[in-house]
Amino acid sequence: MHKIALMIITLGLVLSIGIIFFGGSILGNNRVVSEPVQNSEIRDGVQYITINAKGGYSPKVSVAKAGIPTKLIIKTNGTYDCSAALVIRSVGFQKILPQTGETEIDLGVPKVGVPVQGICGMGMYNFQIEFQS
């Protein structure tokens, strides 16, 4: 009986860790779909996408236009954690961002359906930008 009780507790804990890991991101994605975050603007024919980096990246999923020159602006504000060590493999960017400031990254001219993914150096945080026509 004792063992069975402990097994049930174990199962409960496994579930709760699963929710901590994956539940948040599932809920988070739904939220993005329902209310898209407006974090891109077009100035002089160049699209600027702004993402905040501090204890993770926000927004985690952004949607932007494909087919125009695009620059990504990462804002840091007293950021010391992993999100300051940013890697964007598709454009060969890897740098430790300044603790406070803005970093501009050239994404070239993104194609439709080819998302850009950024990840922090230790793999704990990530963000994704999807491009639509």
Next chain:
Amino acid sequence: MFRTYIFHVSGTHCAACKILIEDILGGQELIKKVQVNLKRETVEIETDSSQSIEELAEFLTSKIKSHGYTLSVEKTIPEPKSNDVIWKAIPIGLTFLALFFLLQKSGILNFGIGGQTTPTTSFIIGLVASVSSCLAIVGGLVLSLSAKISQDEVNDTKTFLLFHVGRLVSFAVLGGVLGLIGSAIGINFTLTAILGIIASLVMLLLGLNLVGVWANNKITLHSGIFDFFRKIEHKTLTPLAVGFGTFFLPCGFTQSMQVVALSSGSFISGTLIMFAFALGTLPMLVLLSFGSASFAHSKHAPLFFKSAGVVVIGLGLFAFLAGLAGLGIISPLFNI
């Protein structure tokens, strides 16, 4: 007149147990000779005592009970309890893991420290870093190594001290070097990610070992990779080198501090910043290593080792998957 008795011994979980038992029992006046056989789990003694074998077993057990060993005349069937320990250890380990990841998720640790980075702020950042996701790698490694060392060695204090001294000194010196030459040592992403993966593999191995996957054949632990671990554990240089190595382990906070040291422009300021940072991470890591040592020498040792094993395996898996994602080998599985 000398008589020889053979007792069965339980609780011998490591090679060093033989030395400890022989030391303690050999120090008793009425014992002339003592020989521990780990493989058969027996203790052979030669004594001139006139006590009966049961009295002797009781008397000698009282001397080594505090270290978790018991002598008996009859071979005690391995208690069914030992099987239950793992079922207690898994929920305990998982609880710690859940709390740890909840803490990361809560965002409490993401407060910013604005302005100039001084040694004081880097000390505070060190305090924060030591409970952040960096704990998954650096702390997990410290916990797994400490528990393993406590399991094998009777005198582990020296090893821990060397590790922490090695860590503090190398952070200070390397921080100074960063400030002086201003070149980017230790800030190669791919290199740190690979080191992180190696560290996570070590954690997984030690974690499985602590949980007791190989517990049924203690003797085989002496062969292969564990023999290698055992050998390097006993060298003075090893804990120093591991402490040194933590400078390069993937941890966003460490690397942010390295950049600050880099841009500080002088040996002294670089040293101060990195030393203060390492000092900030010290309390948590000291707690982990010496905490595990004190548990390891208590009667809850089997439960502790198994729980620690569960925690270490969890952190190791996390660090391993995160490391692979960081290298771009797999797509990120989670976003803490």
